Amino acid sequence: MAATTSAYxxxxxxxxxxxxxxxxxxxxxxxxxPAGGHAHSGGVEEAVAARRVVxxxxxxxxxxxxxxxxxxxxxxxxxxxALGTDPVALDRAADARTPSPALRATARRLGRQLLRTAxxxxxxxxxxxxxxxxxxxxxxxxxxxxxVRAAGLDGADAAHxxxxxxxxxxxxxxxxxxxxxxxxxxxxxxxxxxxxxxxGAEAVRAALRVPESGTGALPAASAPLLEIGAEAHAGWPVxxxxx
Amino acid sequence: xxxxxTAEAGRGAPSGVRATARxxxxxDGRGGTALPVLTGEGPLALRRVRADGGWARALLVGxxxxxxxxxxxxxxxxxxxxxxxxxxxxxxxxxxxGQSGEAARYDVRLTADAGAELRWLPEQLIVGAGSDLAxxxxxxxxxxxxxxxxxxxxxxxxxxxxxxxLTSGLRLRVGEQVLLEQELTCGPGAPxxxxxxxxxxxxxxxxxxxxxxxxxxxxxxxxxxxGDHAALTPLAGPAVLVQALGRDALEVRRVLDGALAxxxxxxxxx
Numbered sequence: 337m338a339a340t341t342s343a344y345x346x347x348x349x350x351x352x353x354x355x356x357x358x359x360x361x362x363x364x365x366x367x368x369x370p371a372g373g374h375a376h377s378g379g380v381e382e383a384v385a386a387r388r389v390v391x392x393x394x395x396x397x398x399x400x401x402x403x404x405x406x407x408x409x410x411x412x413x414x415x416x417x418a419l420g421t422d423p424v425a426l427d428r429a430a431d432a433r434t435p436s437p438a439l440r441a442t443a444r445r446l447g448r449q450l451l452r453t454a455x456x457x458x459x460x461x462x463x464x465x466x467x468x469x470x471x472x473x474x475x476x477x478x479x480x481x482x483x484v485r486a487a488g489l490d491g492a493d494a495a496h497x498x499x500x501x502x503x504x505x506x507x508x509x510x511x512x513x514x515x516x517x518x519x520x521x522x523x524x525x526x527x528x529x530x531x532x533x534x535x536g537a538e539a540v541r542a543a544l545r546v547p548e549s550g551t552g553a554l555p556a557a558s559a560p561l562l563e564i565g566a567e568a569h570a571g572w573p574v575x576x577x578x579x
Numbered sequence: 580x581x582x583x584x585t586a587e588a589g590r591g592a593p594s595g596v597r598a599t600a601r602x603x604x605x606x607d608g609r610g611g612t613a614l615p616v617l618t619g620e621g622p623l624a625l626r627r628v629r630a631d632g633g634w635a636r637a638l639l640v641g642x643x644x645x646x647x648x649x650x651x652x653x654x655x656x657x658x659x660x661x662x663x664x665x666x667x668x669x670x671x672x673x674x675x676x677g678q679s680g681e682a683a684r685y686d687v688r689l690t691a692d693a694g695a696e697l698r699w700l701p702e703q704l705i706v707g708a709g710s711d712l713a714x715x716x717x718x719x720x721x722x723x724x725x726x727x728x729x730x731x732x733x734x735x736x737x738x739x740x741x742x743x744x745l746t747s748g749l750r751l752r753v754g755e756q757v758l759l760e761q762e763l764t765c766g767p768g769a770p771x772x773x774x775x776x777x778x779x780x781x782x783x784x785x786x787x788x789x790x791x792x793x794x795x796x797x798x799x800x801x802x803x804x805x806g807d808h809a810a811l812t813p814l815a816g817p818a819v820l821v822q823a824l825g826r827d828a829l830e831v832r833r834v835l836d837g838a839l840a841x842x843x844x845x846x847x848x849x
Contacts, residue, residue: 379777386807388776401772431815432760435822437802440815531771551757556748557770558761559778560785560822567802567810 360487363457364480365497367508372449373501376442377509377577378402382565384513392520395510399503399528403535405559407502409433410477411495411539412554416546417481418494423466423474429551430475436563438570440475442579448473450480460486491543496536503528509577594679595649598623603657604635604664604695611635612662623652630665639668639701646685648677648711653686658695658724668701671828673736674743676709682744687716691724691791698727703784703828705733706766710743715750720791722754726818729835731786733828734765742766742783751789751818758816759789782808782824786831790842791818800842809834 363369380398383389389398409430417426434440451473455463466474466482473479477498484494507521538555545553566579598621607613612635619625622645630636639654646652658664674683685704691697699718706712720726730749734742744766751759763785765773772778779785795817802812809823809831821838825831 383776388780394776397772397775398777399772400770401775401777404770404772405778428756428815429760432757435759435761435812435814435820436810437812552760556750556760556762558763560763560824561780561808562777563812563822564804564808564810564824567812568804570802571804 357488360458361489361493361497364483364487364489365500367504369453371453372446373505374508375577376446376505376579377513378406378502378506379562379565379569379579380506380509381513381575381577382569383561384510386565386568388561389510389514391514392516392524395507395514395516395521396524396527399506399524400531401559402506402562403499403503403528403531405557406562407499407532408535408539408555408557410480410502411498411536412542413475413477414481414484414494414498415491415540415543416551416554417478418484418489418491419481419543419546420485421543421546421551423478423482424469425551426478426481427470427474429554430478433554433556433558434475435558436566438566438579439563442566443475443477444470444473445578446473446476447479450476450483454479454483454486458483458486462486492536492540495539495543496532499532499535499539503532512576594681595647595651595677595683596621596645597651599653599655600625600639601655602637602664602666603659604662604697605659606661612664614664616657622646622650623654626669632663634663634665636665636667639666641668641670641672644673645675646672646683646712647675648683649679649681650677650683651686652684653688655688655690656697656699657690658692658697660692661694662692663696665698665700667699671703671705671733672701673705673707674710674712674745675707676711676743682711682713685712685714687714689716689718689726689728691718691720691726693721693723695721696725700727700729703731703733703832705736706743706745707736708739708741708743712743713746713748715748718751718789718791720751720753723793724791725793726751726789726791727839728789729786729839731784731828731831731835734783734785744768749787749789751791751814753791753816753818756816758814758818759820779824780808782826784825784828784831786821786823786825786835788821788823788835788838789818790821790839793817795819805834805838809838811838
């Protein structure tokens, strides 16, 4: 009956629940999220073999280049998908922005793996519909946008997640490929982080134009060495990473 | 004639040249191709040249040089049903800075109707130091039409300390379907990493060859490398893209010529 008293003061009652969920984004962007991304180097394996990436400085230049090209395109596709754009139209737009068949196949494989994991994680009728519409897999950013919706996140979350993935994959692969100090790889990610934020914001602005202007409003920034290198890498008999 | 000339650029009026070159090709009824429209303007002069095998061929002949900053140049080529049109340029195009500090625009619009064949094979575009150029090439190809499109860019002239700034866009639509949409931005002020190991890797010459053929639907060419910095890739439709990087324009041209010769083997060009 006696009220228990404690020295611990919980403080005033909690304020309003934050409007934007955050933890789901951390789950999705976590490198340990089991969607197969760890098996891909984002082109860094080929760039290391060709000695274009040899240290932290060249890794950073690689990451910046990938972020502003493939990363921006992926972020805008993901944001547009998260905002509810027709995934079939987005998947075609992704094809048109990916001339390398090796990269198109990689994007679909990653999309399929992400969708499988996400349907088990955040079951949602839109994810089921996406799986039926694309039995061979949709481009990963298109799936990512749909997953973001299913997880209750928004277009900016999708864009930032895709933009971040475009550099985090190469950075962690470089640790294995170059024997780079993980601190150096993480320093690269921190150095690139402001550009990731700007890219995410630019991607969202582009995605917001899609309802009015169509998928032609999406960025189409290209990286010739990523495209050419992906075709070279796909022909290797032995490799550490799938792409 | 309302298009202001370069002389007005210094007066702060809408600066730069506005010029359009137009060519339309149509079958002449005798197995050849006529050019019912062939008009140039300002720095874009057009001249018909000899061609065989049912082709009509025209060249852009640089009459003034440029584009300079603030210029807006447009080339429109249209091959009507059944026409065979080859279009090239007599010399490389050199982009230079203008007085206004504005960017220059160079738009190319190519249209090939059903059963037509269009070849756009201009010489290189050289992006001189201090210039700022936006190139946009749009090709609309009807199902069943054929297209060969080449574009080559050289970043900086020999001896230029830095190239100019270039934004180069390429879009291919076959029927209702956009098969290729890409944009490359490089030079001073371009997003970080443009010259790094993911994008150009220090190369100063780049080229693209786009080939559309209806038979690629049934038998798409297989993706393959063409040397160390070039690849031929089938797009998600009846078209292939060759992307090539090189130290200089000659290296890129050799790769693109080799790829075209291989694709052309069962075909006849203009």
